[in-house]
Amino acid sequence: MTSIVPENALKSFLEEATARYEGGLAGSPDAVAYLKSRGLSEDSAASYRLGYVENPLPGHELSRGKLAIPYLTRAGVVTIRFRRLGDGDGPKYLSAPGDPPRIYNADALLTPSDHIAICEGEFDAIAATQAGIPAVGIAGVSAWKSYFARCFKGYRAVYLLADADDKGQGLEFAEKVAEQIKNARISPMPDGHDVNSFVLANGPEALLDQLEIKR
Known part of the structure; x- marks a missing residue:
């Protein structure tokens, strides 16, 4: 069974890769x-x-030309997912083989707040x-694990922000988690x-208004 916490050698590799x-x-x-185009400034990206993978480290060659999305925690980088730029052939995302599902932006769980959001995607x-709602991301329906639910006890509200896609997968994801x-x-x-396109089209206040959250 793959450990949730990477060994020190792997953590060092992931930090080196993230920095590069x-x-x-x-x-x-x-x-x-x-x-x-996704509403991220250079400061936000930083x-x-x-x-961006221009010169991949050994083992990341298949990710050349893709975005690198590190999963940051207080203990350091625990994994990196890679995303192609725009449309194209092949899978949209690449993860390390055998890597267990993880919660993205886990530091949001440490933010003092009586509410939090769960989204489908980084x-x-x-x-x-960025709109003002502490939020974590789960990389799809199959990436949700029942033990994640323990992290969301004690909140007044856990908002499941469901994508409105034509396949109904966003609502399927939200219903699975809500159970x-x-x-x-x-x-x-x-x-x-x-969530990303809604905020881009309507501004962050629209998302706060939908959830009836006051700044």
């Missing part, structure tokens, strides 16, 4: 433009240590957090939107 790829982001106009979690979190509240995005 975040250093390469500014050198890729396409990557910078893509992040801006705070999440997002990067960029949605970033968008919600295991008693204080969950499913809040679907308008048709055709995920």
Whole structure:
């Protein structure tokens, strides 16, 4: 069974990779433009240590030309997921083989707040957090594990921000999670939107208004 906490040698490798790829982001106009299209400034990208794989470390060769999304924790980088830029062939995301599912932006769980949001995906979690709602991301329906539910006890409200995709997977994800979190509240995005696109189109206040959260 793969350990949730990487061994020290792997943590050192992940930190080296994260530092290299975040250093390469500014050198890729396409990557910078893509992040801006998702509402992420260079400062925002830097705070999440997002990067671009121009010169991959050994073992990351298949991720060349992709965005690097490190999973940051107080203990350091615990994994990196890679995303292609825009549309294209092959899988949209790549994860390390055998890597266990994890919670993205886990530091949101340490934010003093009586509410938190769970999103389906890293960029949605970033968008919600930047809008003023502490948020974590889960990398799809299959990546949710029942033991994650323990992290969300004690909140007044756990908002499940469901994507409004044409396959119904966003609502499926939210309903699966809601079965295991008693204080969950499913809040679907308008048709055709995920959290990121909704905030981009309508501004952060619109998301706060939908959830009736006051700053």
